[in-house]
Amino acid sequence: MKAICFYFQIHQPFRLKNYRFFDIGNDHYYYDDFANDEIITRIAQRSYLPANEMLLDMIKQYGKKFKVAFSISGTALEQLEVYVPEFIESMKELADTGCVEFLSETYAHSLSSLEDPEEFVAQVKDHDTKIYQLFGKHPKVFRNTELIYDDDISAMVQAMGFKGVITEGAKHILGWKSPNYLYSSPVAPKLKLLLKNPKLSDDISFRFSNPDWASYPLTADKYIDWIAALPEEEQLVNLFMNYETFGEMQPRESGIFEFMKALPRFAAERGIEFLTPSEVIAKMKPVGEMPVMHPISWADEARDTSAWLGNTLQQEAVKKLYSIGERVRLCQDRRIKQDWYYLQASDHFFYMCTKHSADGVVHSNYSPYDSPYTAFTNYMNVLSDFMIRVHDQYPESIDNEELNALLLTIRNQSNEITQLHREVELLRNNIVKDTTGDFPVDEPKVKKVAKKEDKKTVKKSTKKATAKKAATKK
């Protein structure tokens, strides 16, 4: 029995305001609230909310037969909570149907998997907490930022206890192989790989409403036929796309919602079921190993990480950012922690891409800046200010190791103090309870001290009172 596995990505970064070099060291608020509000509200109204409604209808209509998976970044969740709270409610409703699986990812939609393993683990945990708080579920399958994946990442992901990873079915790693199977990682054999079917996914998300496309117009009937016509052994079709596909990239009037609603009926006719990634992993067996030496992703023509790390500007910005990672993790300041996450969003680096041709058009379409150089300038100005703040927390002259040792000593000491306090308390209670009289208690002394203190406060208050009197007299 063939299966379709749907997964939708929802992500929005916190876009930066126009931050001038004069602001460095003076202004510590970095975000363009107006643009962030405007964009997320628009996309939610046009896409997220109607699409959620559509999914709810479908689940109601087809019962447990229709299932999907979501990956929502922490930054998107925060924005949605503030600007479109009704979306969170609608998502909770979806979660309650049991037909929706939530996937794990980095909280900030960051590139930490490539740059900073420690940060990576921390962010995945934070995201897990956030998902649990909102939807009451712990993700079991991992999906990295923009489907970035390689063998090193698979080892880290397995170590965190995930059963599977979702990534791109990139041509250069697949070669003659088909993405329509379950694979496993050669370095982490227990970790299963679900590969996106690029052709069938892009048919929906990019080509659906393109009248120049040979297969236009695409109907649910025709689409399911294509899937049914795949070789018998190819049991799994992974359709991964941005959630904006519905209503934003493919406008409502293109009929995308009706197309989706019709899918389960035709799928049922041809004996195709819908599964969530976890179910796929539980049901199917991997056919072989899929080694990925160099990181892949689902972006640009090259399907590698060059969309974020392709030029000197991007490499410099990322390097500078992660150079203070260790220091930031030592900080306790909540606002620093928050900015640290927001500044890590991969989008900031995406805007700095200097590729031309078709890829360049995609980059500039999404970018709030008019050129990659402006994007870099603005980001670096913000980052400079952020670094000043981080260095203000602890003197720069102390290196991280030493600082860590000092902080550890302080923390240990404070732990020790609280422990000793507890012991003292305990002993005191024991003393009071002792009625044998073998250990005479020096209670009056304690009382005396208390009395003395009392007296002192009394004295002080009387003094104040007299002073007040004097003042009123005058």
Add this chain to the structure above:
Amino acid sequence: MKALMFGWEFPPHILGGLGTASYGLTKGMADCGDMDITFVIPKPWGDEEKGFARIIGANTTPIAWRDVNSEYVQSRIGNVMDPQTYYDLRNHIYSDFNYMNTNDLGCIEFSGRYPDNLVEEINNYSIVAGVIARTIPCDVIHSHDWLTYPAGIHAKQVTGKPLVIHVHATDFDRSRGNVNPTVFNIEKDGMNNADHIITVSNLTRRTVIEKYGISPDKVTTVHNAVEPLSQELLNVTVPPKHDKVVTFLGRITMQKGPEYFVEAAAQVLSKVRGVQFVMAGGGDMMEKMIRLAARRGISDRFHFAGFLRGKEVYEMLKASDVYIMPSVSEPFGISPLEAMQMGVPSIISKQSGCAEILNNVIKVDYWDTNAIADAIYSIIKYPAMYKELREKGLEEVNQIVWKKAGAKVIDIYKKVINR
């Protein structure tokens, strides 16, 4: 194909971008092959490159008969022209110009610059053009900039060959809108008489169409390019420096927007020290700029380097970390391309023609001093920005060659000849 070109400047004796552009274009066309180009300038010095075009000086073209022997001609003008050409030209004197102020060879003296009696010099140039057009056979006539339009029109009337005029700038660019009516009339007359008009950017093309009322299908844009720099210039050495240097190179006139550079410099200096600003060039706004820099309290960091020539330009660029051209209206603007060739990151105004073809530069509105300051700060503070602009810019500018521009011009020639 034989082309007769009229120009005003030719390297190495140049006063602005016109000479460089005329030279590059002519050479680019010669590289395309099958071109026989005669280039007329008011006053050759004898050290011009002659390999790809025959150069004729207006000041060595007789317009009044003088009986002089070959040795005498050789001794007088042998360094710039073959005596035989002198005699050929002398055979085509078409009228008695003895009433004019001519010298011992029957020629008019030219300054070859932009003197006060420029309009008179332009007229004289046109008289000389009549002699040259009668002597030198050609298929097409090509006039560079308004100074040579009357000469081109005259040559067209004499020969009946098509006239192509090349608009390197219009008076709207030079005067920020306060157009000189005499110049405008010469320009307009040239455009009306031309069979085709070449502009150096779409910006200029729009000016020609909108301000001079020319039909759009008669106007084509051929963007300028740059000559590859010689190894000698690329290897110029400069003494080591401690500060970052931001450079403005060009005439200090209204058109070039120097005041926006000073204002941006003041902003940058209020945040960081250790930056030097250099304004190289001369012009009618220089004193005003010196006063402005003093008023902003940045005179210790803001230097006026005067007019730079030849190698000095490249030494200045080599010593620079940022090049800036905040022109209010720039038909093309070749200097940022030269800066990029020297590996200097450039900031240019969106109101300049070269912004149409450059990607790896920072483009700002000329009036947006905040954006200019931000861009300067970014290049001097963030090494990656400097490196990226430097390397990508170099790569980009090396693709912009005159041969491509030359081929486009030849296509236009073919069109007007076959019409």
